[in-house]
Amino acid sequence: MIEVRDLQVRYAGRLVAGVPELDVGAGECVAIVGESGSGKSTTLLSLLGLTENADISGHVRVCGVDVLTASPRRLREIRGARAALVMQSPQSALSPATRLGVLMRRALRLHGVGSGKDGRLDEIMAESVAAVMLDRAILRRYPHEISGGQAQRFAIALAIALGAEVILADEPTSALDVTVQAEVVGVLRRLREERDLALLLVSHDLALVSTIADRVLVMKDGEVVESGPAARVLTEPSHPYTRELLEALP
Numbered sequence: 001m002i003e004v005r006d007l008q009v010r011y012a013g014r015l016v017a018g019v020p021e022l023d024v025g026a027g028e029c030v031a032i033v034g035e036s037g038s039g040k041s042t043t044l045l046s047l048l049g050l051t052e053n054a055d056i057s058g059h060v061r062v063c064g065v066d067v068l069t070a071s072p073r074r075l076r077e078i079r080g081a082r083a084a085l086v087m088q089s090p091q092s093a094l095s096p097a098t099r100l101g102v103l104m105r106r107a108l109r110l111h112g113v114g115s116g117k118d119g120r121l122d123e124i125m126a127e128s129v130a131a132v133m134l135d136r137a138i139l140r141r142y143p144h145e146i147s148g149g150q151a152q153r154f155a156i157a158l159a160i161a162l163g164a165e166v167i168l169a170d171e172p173t174s175a176l177d178v179t180v181q182a183e184v185v186g187v188l189r190r191l192r193e194e195r196d197l198a199l200l201l202v203s204h205d206l207a208l209v210s211t212i213a214d215r216v217l218v219m220k221d222g223e224v225v226e227s228g229p230a231a232r233v234l235t236e237p238s239h240p241y242t243r244e245l246l247e248a249l250p
């Protein structure tokens with residue numbers, strides 16, 4: 001689903017993200033961890049061709065599309081629909097005067113989901129909301145009427161309704177309190193298993209990562225300093241920086 005080789009992202013000549021190798025298959029979860037400014041978000045955004053003004057080299061394939069050479073049209077086809085980005089505070093990205101149901105319906109129509117005469121649109125919306133354990137009544141609410149955890153789950157529901165095969169999540173739970181974080185992670189974990197989603201997660205929260213990721217990439221100052229199975233990296237880190245991150249855990 002995601003295949004990265006020798007990715008280098010530079011701003012004004014400075015290397016801000018260098019990733020030699022990153023693969024995420026269907027049903028897998030890979031996490032990128034590291035301190036603020038280490039290049040995690042830049043890596044994630046570059047996978048959808050969303051790093052404006054950056055010089056990018058290497059090979060990036062997402063859902064079969066060669067991202068670095070694809071036309072804007074081809075990129076628009078995978079963005080949102082096949083590969084969805086879930087950000088830290090999705091509420092701010094939602095139009096404030098539009099009910100969530102209207103917003104979801106528009107997004108689905110835009111991508112041609114549930115179109116035709118079979119009237120599947122309502123069914124798809126109801127199914128996706130149920131899949132993230134939200135009450136259907138949420139579709140009648142406005143963005144300011146829902147909590148951060150609900151907004152996060154709605155963003156995931158939207159991705160599912162659109163038929164996403166890949167979810168790229170940037171600090172999906174860091175704005176939430178601990179109980180709600182666990183709920184959102186639980187939803188992601190279940191969906192990954194039930195729907196074979198490929199999940200790439202950016203987080204500075206190693207405790208969270210240990211509960212969901214199969215593999216971990218540790219980034220520092222724009223470079224991957226360590227990578228491997230989560231169980232190994234998080235228990236027997238080989239790089240001093242990873243040890244530092246682990247020691248900083250409460």
Ligand SMILES: Nc1ncnc2c1ncn2[C@@H]1O[C@H](COP(=O)(O)OP(=O)(O)OP(=O)(O)O)[C@@H](O)[C@H]1O
Nearest residue numbers: 011016034035036037038039040041042043052204
């Ligand atoms: N559009 C841009 N133009 C110039 N520099 C940028 C741009 N976007 C990011 N950077 C720089 O790239 C580096 C990596 O930033 P990035 O946001 O990827 O880090 P991060 O690890 O995700 O940090 P955080 O956890 O704080 O989001 C930073 O030094 C940042 O200032």
